[in-house]
Amino acid sequence: MITVLAGGVGAARLLRGVLAVHPAAAVTAVVNTADDVELHGLHVSPDLDTVTYTLAGAINPETGWGLVDETWQAMATLGRYGGITWFNLGDRDLGTHLYRTQRLSEGAPLSEVTAEIVRGWDLALTVLPVTDDRLRTMVTIDEQGDGDVTEIGFQEYFVQRRHDVEVRSVRFDGADAALAGPGVLDALAGADRVVIAPSNPIVSIGPLLAVPGVRDAVVARRADTVAVSPIIAGAALKGPADRLLRELGHESSVVGVARLYRDLAATLVIDDADAHLAPAVEAEGLRCVVAPTIMSGPDEAAALGRTVLTA
Numbered sequence: 001m002i003t004v005l006a007g008g009v010g011a012a013r014l015l016r017g018v019l020a021v022h023p024a025a026a027v028t029a030v031v032n033t034a035d036d037v038e039l040h041g042l043h044v045s046p047d048l049d050t051v052t053y054t055l056a057g058a059i060n061p062e063t064g065w066g067l068v069d070e071t072w073q074a075m076a077t078l079g080r081y082g083g084i085t086w087f088n089l090g091d092r093d094l095g096t097h098l099y100r101t102q103r104l105s106e107g108a109p110l111s112e113v114t115a116e117i118v119r120g121w122d123l124a125l126t127v128l129p130v131t132d133d134r135l136r137t138m139v140t141i142d143e144q145g146d147g148d149v150t151e152i153g154f155q156e157y158f159v160q161r162r163h164d165v166e167v168r169s170v171r172f173d174g175a176d177a178a179l180a181g182p183g184v185l186d187a188l189a190g191a192d193r194v195v196i197a198p199s200n201p202i203v204s205i206g207p208l209l210a211v212p213g214v215r216d217a218v219v220a221r222r223a224d225t226v227a228v229s230p231i232i233a234g235a236a237l238k239g240p241a242d243r244l245l246r247e248l249g250h251e252s253s254v255v256g257v258a259r260l261y262r263d264l265a266a267t268l269v270i271d272d273a274d275a276h277l278a279p280a281v282e283a284e285g286l287r288c289v290v291a292p293t294i295m296s297g298p299d300e301a302a303a304l305g306r307t308v309l310t311a
């Protein structure tokens with residue numbers, strides 16, 4: 001059994017690679033739900049959907065989120081009324097949010113609904129929301145850079161402001177009272193290998209670890225845990241991971257990632273581009289594996305999947 005701690009895009013790509021070299025029935029993804037957002041009365045779970053759509057081969061290759069062959073008629077109608085249009089939801093994608101919202105309103109927990117959606121895409125792996133409880137990343141920003149701060153929801157930061165604003169702090173609303181979702185702690189305790197995917201350490205892996213019991217469960221498996229750095233040559237491939245690390249006082253490098261993960265993972269996989277930093281990573285107390293980590297296609301993903309399973 002392999003358990004992967006997952007955010008969105010980077011994790012989905014790595015999971016695709018892991019599934020190319022390992023039976024799906026023996027793979028569990030524990031996925032971030034702190035990016036979830038309620039819009040138009042609908043419950044949207046971006047990271048769960050990115051993982052599901054990617055593994056189903058149905059992700060929109062142009063955006064990296066949403067469904068392939070998407071149309072946007074519902075958004076155009078919303079725009080006609082002056083509705084909320086800064087968060088794009090495609091017509092095909094809306095079916096997922098309609099289904100999820102209806103099932104939640106009937107009282108089904110998110111974990112059960114997620115299993116139904118994953119089955120609907122004929123996937124055999126187990127996808128677990130980290131919690132069934134409400135968990136939301138809240139971001140304190142300094143919009144004008146004048147010391148006047150405001151707290152906004154994650155998607156208002158990430159999508160509405162295109163993460164182009166200074167971040168002062170991040171917190172995970174609801175984390176203290178949240179319970180790890182059904183199967184999450186067992187999936188960590190029972191795994192032969194735990195993998196921390198190349199996801200944003202602050203806003204994708206951070207919320208998973210903030211759910212009581214999860215961090216301790218990973219720490220207990222440190223010897224069998226392998227992390228993949230989302231930072232390559234000092235930068236994120238996409239998104240604000242590099243900027244967020246710096247703004248919150250960390251180093252935007254594989255060494256900064258090593259410092260964040262040293263208590264969680266015995267091994268860190270870094271990209272060939274960072275090979276010269278391997279001794280600095282090992283000085284932080286992790287074993288360092290140098291490998292190609294840019295998953296530009298299925299072959300690269302499968303190779304990285306093999307690396308994390310054998311490292």
Ligand code: GDP
Pocket residue numbers: 006007008009010011012013047050198199200203204205228229230231232235236237238239241242293294295296
């Ligand atoms: P999001 O929730 O969709 O923003 O995705 P993640 O939580 O997975 O965070 C995106 C992070 O994944 C960024 O820091 C990227 O640098 C990293 N990432 C995406 N694709 C790859 C990849 O192919 N290789 C590596 N090493 N990192 C990746």
Ligand code: CA
Pocket residue numbers: 007008009032035046047204
């Ligand atoms: Ca995300």
